[in-house]
Amino acid sequence: MATSFEDKPQRSLRSSRLRGFRRKSYRRLLATRRWRGWRPVGLAVALVTVSLVAVVLGLVLGAQTKAEVGPFETAMSVQPTNSGHTLIELPPLGNVILDSHDGPLQLQLRLESVHADTAQHMVDDPNYLVLMSNSIADDVAASLVRVAVSALASTTLAGLIIGSLVFRTMRRTAICGGMSFVLTLAAIGAAGLTVRTESISEPRYEGLLTHAPTVIGSAQTIADDYEQYALQLGQFVGNISEFYAIATDPQVFPADEDTIRVLHVSDLHLNPAAWDFVESLSNQFSVDLVADTGDTTDWGSPREASLYAEGVDQIDVPYVWVKGNHDSAHTVSAMSSYDHVIVLDGDVVEVEGLTIAGVADPRFTPDKTDQPSSEYAERMLLDSGERLKQAIQNHGGADVAMVHDPFMAQPVVGEVPIVLSGHKHRRVIEYMGMGTIGMTEGSTGAAGLRALDLSSPMKMQASVLYFDVETGALKAYDNISVGAIGESDISLQRNVIPEGDRISKDDLDDWSEPDVAPEHVREPEEEDY
Template identity: 40%
Template sequence: MDGHENEQPRRDRAGDTPGARGRRFAPLRRAAAVSRRTGRHPGVRRIAVAVAVLAVTLAGVLAGVVAGGQVGTDIGPFRAKLSVAPATNGGTTIDIPPLGALQLDSHDGPTHLTVELGALEQSRVEALIEDPASLNRATQSAVDEVREGVLRLGLRTIGSAVLAALVLALLVFRDTRRAAWAGGLALLITAGSLGTAAATLRPQAIEEPRYEGLLVNAPAIVGDVRRIANDYTRYAEQLQRLIGNVTQLYTTVSALPVFEQQPGTTRVLHISDMHLNPAAWQLIRTVVEQFAIDVVIDTGDITDWGSEPEASYVGSISLLRKPYVYIRGNHDSGRTAAAVAQQPNAIVLDNATTTVAGLTIGGIGDPRFTPDKSTSPAAGGLNPPTANELITNGEQLAATVRSSPRPVNIALVHDPAAAGPLSGTCPLVLAGHTHQRRVEKLPEVPGQQPTTLMVEGSTGGAGLRGLEGEQPTPLSMTVLYFDQQQLLQAYDDITVGGTGQAQVNLERTVVTQPTAGPPAPTTPTPTR
């Protein structure tokens, strides 16, 4: 045998063989190699640091703009709020709550300007309207006030963005040199973005605004756009006209729906046949706020198919923060009615009465559940079983109204074909279903009070069905005014152009209460 056959591998003091020791320290050797390579390529490290500084700077700029990119200023008779936000296409939004907004393609660059005109104080507006010289001075100074406000907004935005970037860089890097780089880069980015907006400013953009929201004849707010010139002087004159017209419009609209000469007026908003149109809720909220509505009445078809997923649509009822009286339509299921009943401000009537805001209201749900049908034919075209079913439905509610311990002021049915038996039981019946607004007298019952039937159009523009015709179905609702004796004094018919349109028309009818005969309406006054 070779003398080397029994020779054992040499071990170090830790008991490791050379091979094991090599495997044990391999990760450290690889890390050292990477470190040596990085040291030989300092450019890689610089790029990594630059990318990190840029990322921190952008985050700081974004936080600074969101936190500090807004200022308050006076523009004519308005207290306005100016704000700037990052965007991809620039532009300006002029918010005129609660009427809506104007969208202007005013500039390019990564910044979007928003001008929100605050609500006017009634006394201040009246003073301006009564004193033409004061109104003229206010409108003439509006251009300078806008210029000053935008300048202050730019300086505040730059300062806020740079400060936020500095603080964030110090927290992340804990290095004053890198923080200084971040601050300088933030100054360059913010000033460059605002400078791009100023360099690409298009004053003539006000010639082609896009209108959004509840704007009553929006072009009247801006004035005659055909007379707008391209130079800044004409733009300034147009801005003055904007301020003056909006001031007068606010005065007209705010005074129109309120009967101040009759204290205790109760305002009821009648809606019907929303058919899942999400745009309807924004319109309803605006009208509820602008017209100081006391009670909202919904005569059914809030959904299309009455399915469980549709139940979430009724969640917006609670946002109205007003009593919401509802009856089921033929598109609404029992599940739909249950979802409405879960809203804290909702009252679901099904052959029952309730008293809200001094008004006693009786209502009954539609006896049918036919979500596959849109509207019923005219009363004369109903098949006998359906007609009998609706008449029986009306008779059930009539019996409930007659037995009510308090006189019923308003009765609710979904289909107007069920209203006949209610004649003489109460002064007013509200209905929907047909998607066509109409007002008529029910055939009088000898010895009984006359009864008026008011059928609402579709507040949801018939939903998707409203897009099937050549013209979209308009969105409609009615504001009813009742005096302290719970008698109808007037009503405002509000009609908004069909889905995708923003034209709004408001017509007022003042109701007289003769001893005999139908109410005599005044000539409707459109707000055009």
């Protein structure tokens, strides 16, 4: 039968559709072939990504071990980082950072406890320190091996677990575990091949240790001498043992609801490092408030006062302050401008559960050439002390009184158990009589620029006081000193007051004078700057 004229367009349309379908099918086939070509690459990327994630998680969660290093019990771990180094955590002192190696791993040591007898033996006997040096180095080496094995095991296990969850095949799971092992081994190898033993003498510091930059000792070239390296490592442990043994003493009163921690500072005298020192102590000892007994500035000029007072903004806790004889009205105004600063002048306030009274030094004597007569100055100081006494009596008592010059405290003897002061640039703990103990702080600013003129440079000094939250009685105090210009020591002396010697404001109402002064106080030493 002949094809009609009308059938030709239909055949042409079907043919065109068939050609279009063939072209689309061909393009899909080419795309499928191209994808199959890239598929191994995508799988490889996925395997590497999963393995890297496993390495990071394995290191964070499992690469750790307990280690004894000399007198210390430490927790040693390996953490991922973008630059290789060693971090030594020494709570509450801060951190020591050593540029010890390259690579993506950080070795971290945290000191958890100290064998006090061994530490004291190292401090007291230099020969024992030499004998211990090789042992300390061996302890470190053995611990490094253990933490490396722990890192390899934890990352491999993480690779197997995560690989099984992502890919759900035995082969790819095994590949993830193997790749995690290889990646970790490569990172450990990079660290091992780039170890710099001389880094032990080139530390960086964080926290309180920032203010004792030679606690490890003077920088030396160790080269590859193992014995020299071991001895220096031993010296490092010895240098921090005494401080750490005291700082971790079980008699320390923790930051809890039963104890109020007060940081006592005084006489910053424009020292630019003083504010950082105060901030470090405040953070490391978790204090509840700071008590500053004045002489923040030197000349009290408006510019000096406003610029230097900015440092108080670094402190995150209430800051109770009284004016010193080097502080002007500009200093008072500058300090008062900060919300967390409490300026006392004949006032009694409740701060963090402690009743604190304070009065300003009535003098402004920045220059020794322009001083009032000694008789007139003494009368001014005693009058201010009388004003403070009246404020305490009107309030019904106080736990602590704050003055700048300890001479001002004479009228409040028997009215308050603790008097904080400064001015002398020498720390003195003194029983003043009638149940009152005077605590004169050294210069937290090391006397500022005056220290450059002194034959015996001063240390930066401060104290942490521990008060009973129920009675307000002083339970203990830590005296902290950090090396002066040209010196390199850092020390902490803890004084725990026996319960029978603790004095609260309520005890003063029916006070009976003891035959001897409490054991934790001593006769004052006079030195004025």
